[in-house]
Amino acid sequence: MLITFEGIEGSGKTTQIELLYNHLKEKGYEVIKTREPGGTAFGEALRRIFLHENLNVLPLSELLVFMAMRAQHVEELILPALKDGKVVLCDRFVDASYAYQGYGRGIDLGIIETLNRFVTKGVRPNLTILLDCPVKKGLQRKAANVMDRFEKENIAFHQRIKNAYLKLAGEEPKRFLIVDGKKRVEDIETIIRKKVENLLKNYGI
Numbered sequence: 379m380l381i382t383f384e385g386i387e388g389s390g391k392t393t394q395i396e397l398l399y400n401h402l403k404e405k406g407y408e409v410i411k412t413r414e415p416g417g418t419a420f421g422e423a424l425r426r427i428f429l430h431e432n433l434n435v436l437p438l439s440e441l442l443v444f445m446a447m448r449a450q451h452v453e454e455l456i457l458p459a460l461k462d463g464k465v466v467l468c469d470r471f472v473d474a475s476y477a478y479q480g481y482g483r484g485i486d487l488g489i490i491e492t493l494n495r496f497v498t499k500g501v502r503p504n505l506t507i508l509l510d511c512p513v514k515k516g517l518q519r520k521a522a523n524v525m526d527r528f529e530k531e532n533i534a535f536h537q538r539i540k541n542a543y544l545k546l547a548g549e550e551p552k553r554f555l556i557v558d559g560k561k562r563v564e565d566i567e568t569i570i571r572k573k574v575e576n577l578l579k580n581y582g583i
């Protein structure tokens with residue numbers, strides 16, 4: 379079972395993934411928590427350079443590096459965990475490429491689709507939780523930290539990402555759960571728990 383979390387910067391997905399992880403573990407599920415970019419030694423090493431060094435990166439280079447990290451992540455961590463019947467919680471996955479490199483940077487969505495299919499070997503999330511939150515609110519939450527390369531983008535870029543995620547969710551309403559990120563942390567947690575518990579029950583896990 380693969381559950382992914384998506385949303386703009388500062389939407390609260392990292393908090394919610396942690397809460398769900400602890401809850402499922404307490405309930406006795408075999409669960410792992412991972413993230414993109416990153417998740418493997420290779421991915422985490424690239425992540426540091428990629429997000430935090432002041433580099434000029436072309437959109438196409440950016441896309442291909444994310445895809446390289448994803449290929450490694452799927453092969454080394456996600457596929458083996460899924461084969462073992464574990465619940466995998468992933469902070470960003472395939473949809474981030476459509477949102478950021480597709481709608482954000484303007485790369486052809488068909489190319490992203492082909493690459494995504496290729497590097498994931500067809501692995502698709504069973505559920506994607508989209509934390510939808512106003513751009514201003516998200517960026518305010520992030521402003522206290524050192525901004526990474528994406529967080530430094532202008533408001534219009536982040537607005538495109540927000541709209542892109544809502545569009546993606548609209549295209550696949552069965553896979554996505556859209557949660558209002560303006561709600562209280564505990565309320566969001568409850569909504570997510572309910573959905574995930576139903577899903578696990580339906581899958582007989």
Ligand code: TYD
Pocket residue numbers: 387392414415429444469470471472474475478479526528529
């Ligand atoms: P993010 O989850 O925001 O990290 P953090 O919560 O620690 O700030 O991920 C870092 C950035 O990577 C984010 O701005 C989105 C970007 N990203 C892409 O542009 N494409 C992708 O395919 C992925 C996985 C991430």
